[in-house]
């Protein structure tokens with residue numbers, strides 16, 4: 001399949017160009033682009049039981065209104081970019097739930113939920129299509145053969161592009177066997193994409209893959225940066241690890257950087273581990289380390305994005321008549 005997608009809605013292509021220009025403005029100036037907070041964890045916090053094999057991947061089938069409301073709440077809180085609930089919707093992950101025949105429907109509805117939220121709000125918000133290398137049932141031994149795995153990332157990337165996302169977000173990139181396949185799929189769509197690396201502090205304080213303690217962050221970056229992302233973000237990473245990870249990225253990457261850490265799993269029985277105010281205060285150190293895209297991952301809520309917007313907002317895309 002070619003990288004160009006003639007069926008992509010024109011308005012989305014315009015927004016993709018707008019987003020790129022906006023990112024360049026941010027780089028040239030001192031602005032901040034706000035991404036949303038957790039989606040899967042927020043679905044859980046609001047009552048959806050997550051699936052053992054596909055986590056929040058079935059939400060667009062089973063909890064469409066809730067999903068749309070969460071996107072709308074993030075837009076209302078000030079997010080300039082919302083991320084689709086497609087972290088766990090590759091064909092091989094859905095197959096583990098028996099829903100692979102509904103691959104197209106699940107992903108089209110996931111993008112539609114974000115687009116409907118944007119249109120209702122009437123702001124020029126970009127929609128990022130999330131792609132991860134999550135294995136079925138969180139089991140790294142359950143990946144399909146490499147050809148099938150690679151084809152699945154292409155299928156998801158092109159499905160998201162055709163459904164009208166403005167850019168792609170590669171999320172939880174943290175090793176060098178699977179992540180390059182997903183990066184190549186994103187690159188081939190021709191859409192701008194960011195690479196979100198996920199890490200933690202390992203033995204001796206070295207930064208390593210969040211779920212892959214034997215893979216240094218530096219090794220992962222060296223494998224993925226050649227794919228030519230529009231930005232590199234450290235995401236789904238503990239707050240304490242964000243700043244050193246940004247320094248590690250900066251040593252290899254002169255372009256736009258972002259940070260959207262995790263603070264929990266959305267378990268409604270567990271109180272927030274980091275308050276929105278403290279989260280926004282912590283973000284000062286991420287900005288000081290060079291991050292110009294800020295947001296949250298698992299455990300963060302619209303209130304966390306609202307706190308970021310109160311502190312760093314006014315530089316984002318802002319209200320327009322788009323979509324009204």
Ligand SMILES: [Zn+2]
Nearest residue numbers: 236262297298
């Ligand atoms: Zn996360």
